[in-house]
Amino acid sequence: MLKSLIVSAFFFFSSLNVLPFTTSESYALLKTAELELYLDSKEDFELFISAEYIKEDENLHLHTQGEINSILIYNVQGVLEFMLPVGSHKVILGKSMFLNTTYRLGFDFENQEELNYASIIIK
Numbered sequence: 001m002l003k004s005l006i007v008s009a010f011f012f013f014s015s016l017n018v019l020p021f022t023t024s025e026s027y028a029l030l031k032t033a034e035l036e037l038y039l040d041s042k043e044d045f046e047l048f049i050s051a052e053y054i055k056e057d058e059n060l061h062l063h064t065q066g067e068i069n070s071i072l073i074y075n076v077q078g079v080l081e082f083m084l085p086v087g088s089h090k091v092i093l094g095k096s097m098f099l100n101t102t103y104r105l106g107f108d109f110e111n112q113e114e115l116n117y118a119s120i121i122i123k
Contacts (some may be wrong), residue, residue, distance in 0.1 A: 026119060034095065035060065036121040044116050047090075047109065056096040060120075064109070065089070072106035072115065098122040 026038035030051040037051060037060070049063040066088050073082040082097075100122050108117040 011107045029118065030060075034123055036056070036123075038119045038121075040119075044118070047107070047116060060093040060095065062091040062093070063089065064091070064107075066112075067110040069108040069110055072108065074104040076102050078104070090092070095122065 013046045029039050030037040032053045032055055036079050047065055052061045068086040068091060070086055071084045072080055075081050102119060102121045105120055109113055
């Protein structure tokens, strides 16, 4: 049973390794001198109430319509680096947890079967 669960989890996360980054069809949710956040689809704008970068505390503040169960953070190679449990519709991400590069964020919203993806460019 445990072996089956481990194998299933491995194949699930392996299938997530190839994630496209920003394209000409990405939609800017936030652009500042410090970072840029792009959503993969125009429809994803409906999921977000606000996105703001607070320069003084170097934090990205996200406020969403629905509750986010977790955020998966992938590096530029598409490898999962972090899985942050959230359990809220308000999220604060510190810039200090990122290097100056591009990441993919997978938002696991409550009552949605698929993740909603965004790209974040840290400058």
